[in-house]
Amino acid sequence: MSWFSNATAALLLALPVAAVAGSHPDFGRAPSPAEQQLWDIDVRPDGQGLPPGSGTAAQGRELFQTNCEGCHGVAGVGGPKDRLVGGKGSLATDKPIKTIGSYWPYATTLFDYIRRAMPYQAPGSLSADETYAVVAYLLNLNGIVPDTARLDRASLVAVRMPNRDGFIPDQEYRHVHPTKVRWAPHGVRYPAK
Amino acid sequence: MSDDTRAKSTDERAVSRRNILVASVALGGAAAAARAGAETLADVPPREPGAELGAHSERSGFVKLSRVPEAGPGVRNVDPADAINSKTPIGQLVGNLTPTDLHYERSHSGVPDLDPAKHRLLVHGFVDRPRVLTLQDLMAMPSVSRTVFLECTGNGWENWKRADPMVTVQNTHGLVSTNEWTGVPLAYLAELVGRRSSSTWMLAEGDDAAGVARSIPLTDEIMSEAFIAYGQNGEPIRPAHGYPMRLIVPGCEGNVNIKWLRRLKFGDQPWMTRWETARYTQLLADGRAQQFQLHMDANSVITSPSGTMQIARGYQRITGLAWSGHGRIARVDVSTDGGKSWRQATLEGQVLPKAQTRFGCDWDWDGRPARILSRSTDEHGDVQPTRQQLIDRVGTNALFHYNAQQTWAIDESGRVTNVLV
Numbered sequence: 143m144s145w146f147s148n149a150t151a152a153l154l155l156a157l158p159v160a161a162v163a164g165s166h167p168d169f170g171r172a173p174s175p176a177e178q179q180l181w182d183i184d185v186r187p188d189g190q191g192l193p194p195g196s197g198t199a200a201q202g203r204e205l206f207q208t209n210c211e212g213c214h215g216v217a218g219v220g221g222p223k224d225r226l227v228g229g230k231g232s233l234a235t236d237k238p239i240k241t242i243g244s245y246w247p248y249a250t251t252l253f254d255y256i257r258r259a260m261p262y263q264a265p266g267s268l269s270a271d272e273t274y275a276v277v278a279y280l281l282n283l284n285g286i287v288p289d290t291a292r293l294d295r296a297s298l299v300a301v302r303m304p305n306r307d308g309f310i311p312d313q314e315y316r317h318v319h320p321t322k323v324r325w326a327p328h329g330v331r332y333p334a335k
Numbered sequence: 336m337s338d339d340t341r342a343k344s345t346d347e348r349a350v351s352r353r354n355i356l357v358a359s360v361a362l363g364g365a366a367a368a369a370r371a372g373a374e375t376l377a378d379v380p381p382r383e384p385g386a387e388l389g390a391h392s393e394r395s396g397f398v399k400l401s402r403v404p405e406a407g408p409g410v411r412n413v414d415p416a417d418a419i420n421s422k423t424p425i426g427q428l429v430g431n432l433t434p435t436d437l438h439y440e441r442s443h444s445g446v447p448d449l450d451p452a453k454h455r456l457l458v459h460g461f462v463d464r465p466r467v468l469t470l471q472d473l474m475a476m477p478s479v480s481r482t483v484f485l486e487c488t489g490n491g492w493e494n495w496k497r498a499d500p501m502v503t504v505q506n507t508h509g510l511v512s513t514n515e516w517t518g519v520p521l522a523y524l525a526e527l528v529g530r531r532s533s534s535t536w537m538l539a540e541g542d543d544a545a546g547v548a549r550s551i552p553l554t555d556e557i558m559s560e561a562f563i564a565y566g567q568n569g570e571p572i573r574p575a576h577g578y579p580m581r582l583i584v585p586g587c588e589g590n591v592n593i594k595w596l597r598r599l600k601f602g603d604q605p606w607m608t609r610w611e612t613a614r615y616t617q618l619l620a621d622g623r624a625q626q627f628q629l630h631m632d633a634n635s636v637i638t639s640p641s642g643t644m645q646i647a648r649g650y651q652r653i654t655g656l657a658w659s660g661h662g663r664i665a666r667v668d669v670s671t672d673g674g675k676s677w678r679q680a681t682l683e684g685q686v687l688p689k690a691q692t693r694f695g696c697d698w699d700w701d702g703r704p705a706r707i708l709s710r711s712t713d714e715h716g717d718v719q720p721t722r723q724q725l726i727d728r729v730g731t732n733a734l735f736h737y738n739a740q741q742t743w744a745i746d747e748s749g750r751v752t753n754v755l756v
Contacts, residue, residue, distance in 0.1 A: 168527075169472040169527060170467050170468040170469065171466070171467050172464065172465060172467070173459065173465050177467075178457065178459055178465065181457055182600070183546070184540070184548060184600065186602075233618060233622035233623075233624075233732075234621055234622030236731075236732075238618055238732050240613065242613075246612060247612050248607050248612065250607070251609055251612050251613070254608060254609070255608070255613075258545070258546035258548070259443075259546055265544050265546065266546075308624055309625075310623055310624070310625055311626045312625060312626065312628045312629065314554070314627075315554075315629070318535040318536060318553060318554060320532045320535055321553050321554060321558045322532075322555070323522055324526065325477075325526050
């Protein structure tokens with residue numbers, strides 16, 4: 143707040159976006175749509191970002207045994223890394239067990255996380271079909287989908303996780319309003335708390 | 336000052352120095368032995384030509400400073416392959432800044448050493464002009480330098496449920512550090528790409544194996560203060576801290592300051608990544624969890640005397656660090672009677688917003704068992720809670736955002752231990 147004068151800041155806040163943006167020199171280059179798509183791997187709870195494809199719990203079981211069991215144990219329990227199954231009803235006890243079934247609020251998060259970070263030694267190596275399959279298997283182990291389940295974009299978005307309503311976003315971020323903060327050579331100001 | 340007073344204060348300083356030496360024997364044994372050996376000035380070794388000048392300067396061989404790798408709360412001395420974080424030796428540091436190589440570290444999938452010639456930052460989403468940027472591009476843009484603390488949201492997790500009495504301040508509070516970071520204001524980058532006003536959230540993604548990604552609410556405060564850093568204490572960021580570029584969001588929990596930054600995507604709602612749902616959410620006593628709890632609240636800890644140190648009767652200089660993710664530290668109070676009475680400590684260095692601030696006060700220890708603790712207040716009047724106040728609010732399952740007042744107990748022998756009250 144001491145970086146600049148309030149008067150300067152007020153002036154800058156009042157400037158239209160286009161005028162300020164137009165004064166910038168350009169940097170970098172525009173990405174091609176294809177390369178954007180290559181990196182654009184994030185997935186939202188409404189399904190935005192989920193790729194085409196599908197996989198079954200049975201396929202996922204085999205993939206899990208090959209790629210995941212070493213860290214997460216047989217059927218997602220007892221390995222050296224995170225336990226993935228069980229724990230329902232434990233969150234309000236003295237020994238909460240946070241798993242996919244007991245804690246994760248969105249099934250889309252599971253797809254996003256497995257695709258970007260797993261298997262640990264070769265992240266990004268599973269295809270879309272394989273990722274759907276592993277997600278189906280893990281949801282089945284947690285009793286959320288039947289063992290005959292085949293998941294795709296539409297059915298994954300429709301999955302309602304047991305702890306869906308277990309989270310309270312910080313009051314400050316329940317509703318984020320568009321910011322009018324603009325960059326300026328002498329800094330920008332934000333309202334005092 | 337009278338001669339008597341001067342003599343007394345010299346004695347006090349001597350005692351104080353001995354205390355510090357005794358306290359640091361475990362980790363600085365060589366230094367203590369060498370200095371304690373010079374009983375008269377005649378014992379001080381004669382001057383002699385020193386080592387040749389090198390390409391970079393090393394720490395004195397008499398100074399032993401290192402971080403402590405950890406695999407989970409209280410799980411230390413592990414195979415390095417199992418460590419998930421590494422803690423700053425805050426009990427041995429002086430001033431407000433953390434040496435670069437001792438800045439705490441929390442990495443989720445190892446430490447990549449990225450080639451800046453091949454690294455790219457993609458900025459896209461709700462923007463008119465998506466851009467692919469290089470490190471050189473960033474370094475050509477206007478920059479800011481700012482001294483801020485970073486704190487792992489797990490800092491303090493040793494003390495949620497039970498207390499290991501023989502734990503050092505490095506292990507209770509070593510997941511916080513303060514460095515000067517240099518980089519490009521997020522607001523500048525947002526204008527470069529023509530961020531649309533409908534974008535209220537931004538996904539920041541790392542180029543580590545885990546592709547760590549967090550949704551960041553674009554409040555006025557964050558848009559004003561966040562920057563993409565490529566400099567750390569005057570040099571390129573070190574690999575452990577995000578080389579070649581990372582996000583800095585002053586005052587917010589460590590995990591949102593995405594390291595090895597490779598993508599910024601603007602949008603209108605959070606993505607609900609694993610790190611903002613399954614991790615880094617604060618489990619409350621009723622089984623629900625606080626989410627997007629980004630700011631680190633007012634905190635402080637006495638770093639000397641602190642856990643496992645040994646003090647002698649007489650003069651003590653109590654010192655420690657205070658910080659708040661909401662702004663400047665306004666005052667720090669210190670108690671030597673377990674919180675029954677308090678007195679205001681001196682803020683001993685520059686008091687910067689969202690940076691650690693050194694505090695100190697005098698104490699004459701009479702040799703009786705004592706409990707010492709500190710309590711910080713920030714410029715907004717937020718006061719660091721007692722342990723009981725924190726637990727009343729969030730229970731003991733929360734795991735993250737532990738900022739309770741830290742009590743050190745001192746027994747008749749001068750042994751300092753960790754206690755929960």
